[in-house]
Amino acid sequence: MFLVKVTYTAPLGEVDAWRPAHGDWLRELLGRRLLLLAGRRVPLTGGVYLAPDMPADALEGLLATDPYVVNGVAAHEVVAFTPLMAAEGLEGLLEPTG
Template sequence: MFILALTYVKPSEEADRHMEPHMAWVKEGYAKGWFIASGRKVPRTGGVVLAVGQHAEIEAYVAKDPFTVHGIAEYEITEVAITTTIEGLDILKG
């Protein structure tokens, strides 16, 4: 599993201008079966995506996020080897 933590490097007003294409990118990640949860950080300094898949695929996909392309946010990709979950979250185990 991967934790994709994005942090805005430009003002949130700039992020707002690119939010529609960014959200289309997020929806595509769900459609591909890679994204399993996502949301904004509180306070709003970026966001987090929980993802599954191959590291190279996820990394390449992050590079295509409009927030990355337009320099709105930077990503930190952390791979986690999940070993224990509550019932129903077995998809998180690698």
């Protein structure tokens, strides 16, 4: 599993121009379960995604298609981890998905 930290590298006005395309990109990946969660950081300096287990190069390939990255307004930092415990009802996240 992966935690992806998104950091804006441009002013919010420039980021906002790509927000609709980025939202479409997120909805598509969430629909395909290539991302499990996505949300904004507080304060709004970027976002965070939770991605299922998959080959690291496959995730890097997906992240490279993010409209924010393609248009140079954000960067990703990926942290791989092995989930060992989960809250009740989220035990399915402990099973390999990729």
